[in-house]
Amino acid sequence: MDPNIRTVERGRIVAVDMAAHMSPVELFKQADLVVKSVMIGLTLASIWTWAIIIGHTLKLRRVNRENERFEKDFWTVEDIDRFHHKRGGEELPAAKVFSAGIVEWRRSTGGKSVDKDGTRQRLMTAMHAAAGAEVDKLADRLNILATIGSVAPFVGLFGTVWGIMRSFTDIAGANNTSLAVVAPGIAEALFATAIGLFAAIPAVIAYNRMTHGINRIEARLLRFADSFHGTLSRELEVDG
Template sequence: MNPAELTQTALAAPVADMTLIGLFMQAHIVVKLVMLGLLASSIWCWAIIVDKVILFSRMAKSMDRFEKIFWSGQSLEDLYRSLSARQNQGLSAVFVAAMREWKRSHEAGRTSFLGLTDRIEKVIDVTIAREMERFEGRLLVLATVGSAGPFIGLFGTVWGIMTSFQAIATSKNTNLAVVAPGIAEALFATAIGLAAAIPAVLAYNKFAADAAKLGARMEGFADEFSAILSRQIDDRS
């Protein structure tokens, strides 16, 4: 084919829409499903990220306020009465759970304090476990999208390239104007997969670390508060 024929072929080839919307509309139905799934996963991940940022920020401030009040020298009974009537989270939830078990033993008229320390520690452990479930909730979604997103996008890319080669074989035309749109559509799927996976991985690592820090903070307070209650138990026994 001489240069004149090549020029006529290029001019005759339809001009493909290379915008992002155009690439999506021209993609194969399987690639479209992959893109839509990844886009929905990305939106879901960002909703979780925003929710977790707010949650951990509020929880850190709440723990700071509680520790300030707890170590100010206020009576444990007065602090318990002020907190027991409302819903508590974090350190305040640990404190209220332990104090509730402590008061139940007194209200039941038990004169023996044997086993009270064990019961208080079990109640504290259960409360911390529930709080950690709330901190770590939906982090598995971020981990799943972060690990599977690139592979799902790669699947869409492979499928799109296969479709492009089939079109080339059918048209028997290897002109770049024919090949480029199909390759661009295929690579677009991988780009969406990476765009969904990268923030999910980064957010998962950060929130997992934040949850571990809050858990360690609750464990430390639980140990200190258990020691305080244990001394009171020894004084009364």
């Protein structure tokens, strides 16, 4: 057989063997304990990230839909007290803001004399406080996405640096700088960085999108509170 053909065939066999050893599973198996720990931690962080993304996406959609329905129903009622008795106890941000306004209204107008300016101020404070509390509930766990998005790349980079250090140690021990000696260790190291980016990128995107969605919900709650505040303010003028 022609020596050139033998060389080509031998190169193909080496390439296939290296490709088999470069698969994600093999890279994980070949990594040392430190790099494996980094890979496992980043994989768990990625799973946690996607669980939060899916859960909060569904939650925000549901809250938006139910808030819109609640406000639409509210502005069509004639008896606010009856509506409060029927719908005020719902576990919904708009319902919480509405209930806070009604409760403060009853407290402030239940006496013989009514301080109109004080009542208006207390109504606004109560409803805005309720809106803020509901927004805080919606934003729960989003800080986890921010943390993963900012920390995961550096954790992956740590795994990369550690893996490259190990590769150089192997090179020094084998006294051989061929690709077959260098490539596996460097591939393991870069794989750790890839997992870190895989965890971080969705976390950052989801955090920004969900923060924007929560800001929109907050703005809508505050508009609802202001509109309801205007309705109750007019009631004060009528009663006066």
